[in-house]
Amino acid sequence: MTTTSERMDYPGNIFVVAAPSGAGKSSLVKALMELDSAVQPSVSHTTRPPRGQEKHGREYFFASPPEFDALIAADGFVEWAHVHGHRYGTSKKAIEERIAQGADVILEIDFQGALQIRKTFANAVMIFILPPSWEELRSRLERRGEDSASVIELRLKNAAEEMARAGEFDFVIINELFERALFDLKAIVHAQRLRYSAQRRARADTFAALNIP
Template identity: 45%
Template sequence: MKREKGLLIVLSGPSGVGKGTVCSALREQDTHIRYSVSATTRHPRAGEVDGVNYFFKSKEEFERLIQDGEMIEYAQYVGNYYGTPRAYVEEMIEKGHDVILEIEVQGAIQVKETFPEGVFIFLMPPSLKELRNRLAGRGTESVDLIDSRMTVAREEIELMDKYDYVVENDEVHLAVDRIKSIVTAENCKKDRLIHQYQSLVKE
C-alpha cells in the first residue's frame, strides 16, 4: 500500500561528526530516500559542487530567501548562514517519499517546531577527542576555529534530549545500518498507517 505521506528524517549533530559522509553512504544504499540539499553562505570546500553538496549563496541572496519565507529553517553557525529550502521538501513528502535533512542542531530545533511528526536523529562522535581529531583532519580550519567548533559541540550535545534517537558514528557502515533500522521502524508505526488501513475496513 502506498503511503499517504513520506517521513521527514532530520539528521544533525556537531560539526565534524560525519553527517555528510553518513548521508552519502545512506543514499548509496537506499535509493528511496530523497536528500534535501541545504543552502549556505560558507565557501565551498575542495570537491564540493553547487546544487549537489549545498546551494552556495551570498549573504544577500540567503537573507532574501528568509524574507520571502522560502526556508523551512535557518541558522547562523560560526559566522555563516545554513538553511533548508522549503519547496522541495514539502513536495517530496506529499508524494509519499522519505526526505532526509542533514542540518545543524540549531536548525533541527526549528524544524521540530514546524514538523513535530518528523524523525529526529542525533549523530554522536565516539568521543570529543575523536571529534577534534576529525575537525583537525580536514586541514581546512585554523586552531581557533576548531576551538570554536568544539565549544559549540559541547553545547549541542546538551540538546540531545530534544531528539528521538541517538546514533554513534563509530564506523560509517554501522551508523548507516542503525539509521536504516530507525527509518524502517518509523514507517511501520501504527500512528502513521492507521488511517490507511481503517479505509480498507470501510470499503
C-alpha cells in the same frame, strides 16, 4: 523563522540528522542514500563558499548574502541560522512538495536548524549523531584538514553546547564504528516506514481485505 507547529499527515517522512561538526553525519547520510534510493536529500542554501568538489545544487545552493536576505524576506525558509560565521537555510516549499509525493526526505542540518524544523514539521524524526569521545572528535576535525586550530577550538566549543541538548532528539547514534552507526540509521528509517499510519497507507488493499480500519 517559522514557528507554527504543523502535524500534517503527509505520505512521506522527514528525517532530520544533526551532529556536532566532525561526528560523521555527512558520511552516514551519504552512505544511507546510496543504499536506499527512496531517501532523498533536502539541499540547503548557504552563504559560505564551496569546499573541495562541492557543486551548486548538489551539496548546497550557494547564495550571496543579498540573495539569502531576499529569501528570508519572502519567508522562503522553514529555518535558517548562523553557523560558524555563515548562514544556512532550508526551503519549506521544497520539503513539502517531496513528502506530499510520498518521498522520504533526509535533512543533514546543524543543531539550531534541526530544532526549528521540529517546530514546523511536528512529525519529523529527529536523529542526533554523537562521537565516541572528545579525543576522537578532535582527531577527526584535525584529520579533515579543512580548518585552522582556532576554528577547530570553536567547533569543539559549539559541540559541547550541542551535545548537552541531545535529549531533545528522538534517537541518538554513537558513531564509533561506521558500519554499526549506518546500521542504526537504516533501522530508524525502516522502523518509521513500519508505523501503523505508514503501513495503512502503503498497503491499503491488504488492510481493506483484512477489515482493518
